[in-house]
Amino acid sequence: MSFSDPFTLCIVTLVAMSILGVPIGHSMICASILYLFAAGLDMGTAAEQLLNSMMTSYTMLAVPLFILAAELMNSGSMTIRLLNFCNAIVGRFRGGLAQVNVLQSLIFAGMSGSAIADAAGMGKMMQKMMTQDGKYTPSYAASLTAVSAVIAPILPPSIPLVIYSLVSNASIGFLFLGGILPGLLICVSQMGIVAWTARRKNFPTEEPVPLRRIPGITIRALPALMLPVVLLVGLRGGVMTPTEAAAVAALYALLVSVVIHRDVGLRQFYGSLLAAGRMTTSVGMLIAGAMVFNYVITVENIPASISAFLLSFELTPLTFLLIVNVVLLLLGCILEGTTIILVVVPVLVPTAQALGIDMVHFGVVVVFNVMLGLITPPYGLLLFIVARVSGEPLRAIVKDTLPFLAGMIVALMLITFFPSLVLGVPRMFGYTG
Numbered sequence: 001m002s003f004s005d006p007f008t009l010c011i012v013t014l015v016a017m018s019i020l021g022v023p024i025g026h027s028m029i030c031a032s033i034l035y036l037f038a039a040g041l042d043m044g045t046a047a048e049q050l051l052n053s054m055m056t057s058y059t060m061l062a063v064p065l066f067i068l069a070a071e072l073m074n075s076g077s078m079t080i081r082l083l084n085f086c087n088a089i090v091g092r093f094r095g096g097l098a099q100v101n102v103l104q105s106l107i108f109a110g111m112s113g114s115a116i117a118d119a120a121g122m123g124k125m126m127q128k129m130m131t132q133d134g135k136y137t138p139s140y141a142a143s144l145t146a147v148s149a150v151i152a153p154i155l156p157p158s159i160p161l162v163i164y165s166l167v168s169n170a171s172i173g174f175l176f177l178g179g180i181l182p183g184l185l186i187c188v189s190q191m192g193i194v195a196w197t198a199r200r201k202n203f204p205t206e207e208p209v210p211l212r213r214i215p216g217i218t219i220r221a222l223p224a225l226m227l228p229v230v231l232l233v234g235l236r237g238g239v240m241t242p243t244e245a246a247a248v249a250a251l252y253a254l255l256v257s258v259v260i261h262r263d264v265g266l267r268q269f270y271g272s273l274l275a276a277g278r279m280t281t282s283v284g285m286l287i288a289g290a291m292v293f294n295y296v297i298t299v300e301n302i303p304a305s306i307s308a309f310l311l312s313f314e315l316t317p318l319t320f321l322l323i324v325n326v327v328l329l330l331l332g333c334i335l336e337g338t339t340i341i342l343v344v345v346p347v348l349v350p351t352a353q354a355l356g357i358d359m360v361h362f363g364v365v366v367v368f369n370v371m372l373g374l375i376t377p378p379y380g381l382l383l384f385i386v387a388r389v390s391g392e393p394l395r396a397i398v399k400d401t402l403p404f405l406a407g408m409i410v411a412l413m414l415i416t417f418f419p420s421l422v423l424g425v426p427r428m429f430g431y432t433g
Helices: 006-019 024-038 044-055 059-075 078-090 096-112 115-120 122-134 138-149 159-168 172-178 180-201 211-236 242-260 266-299 302-311 317-332 337-354 359-375 381-390 394-417 420-428
Strands: none
Touching (some): 006 024, 024 044, 059 159, 059 242, 059 266, 078 211, 078 242, 096 122, 096 180, 096 211, 122 138, 138 180, 138 359, 159 337, 159 359, 172 242, 172 359, 172 420, 180 420, 211 242, 266 302, 317 337, 337 359, 359 394, 381 394, 394 420
């Protein structure tokens, strides 16, 4: 390895800038431009790749629109109504508020597609409710909020699955359907762990909601509950594309908040636009940087070289998936999830295709792995978010997270060994993979 080699110089620059705290998107762009200069290529190619990836991708529009939909729901009373509905369903059981935390993440997942939106919105509210009057320790409330937020990027609509489709050309609609059973599997495992912990630690129960009030609570939450149904029916009925579905989600959240609930005014709407704009800019820079860096990887023929190297070992599809699981779980400890999907996954896709692995199954397994990285130290972005909200030390939160992490790894192994857990629902809707 020589530092005069353009690709080596590119990688060293990327790592050095990241260590110095430069945002990863900017680091990839700068390192890629340096590679083009050192290799004697046209440096304007970086701008061309950036513009082509950001301006010509119709699918890319789904990301900011789903983010806006989540922000609009958080600014109004839709989330409160969902919370009341969840409490009416499971609050009466031991550890009821903890069960509510998981169930609201399951329902909110069908509207936001973002773990960060869940943890920063409903999750912040749930932490406050769980810790008041000393019902739960702050570290347990924070850890449960972090792990339950992981459900959102698995279930449709999922922003990480949209991004995966950009690098794999897999169908977004079938990817969304493929995430349904794995997302429910996470939810069931988390609720089971909560029930076990509740009995062991004698968690409190909430005051049962009278049965006569449940229909009214359900009706008030119905507009929010119907959004996932509208999206899935529209997607699978061929009425709308995924990007159009994202626009429908944002418009639906706006109309419900302004017209039906009447609790979002111009000030709240403006605040939602600003918050969505900030998050979109952050994600957009990361995607732009990755697309430029992927051009460098393509020029160096890295995907084909790695594919040939791995295929030389005569790996079976299952062995390859197990290796991918280990690699992505380790990378998730130190890298941000979107970076992994945009930079690492394109290198693995050719090998997966050569081994005959279904791209929908592979995509859900990849995103499942990447989302686990959100709750694994030392990087664990969700851990940092809930630690900041709760004020608890990271060590205490990680300790309470471990049982849930173990349960989700078991769920990951199940969808790896049994592809039908991912492909069953898509095949019901005509998928032939």
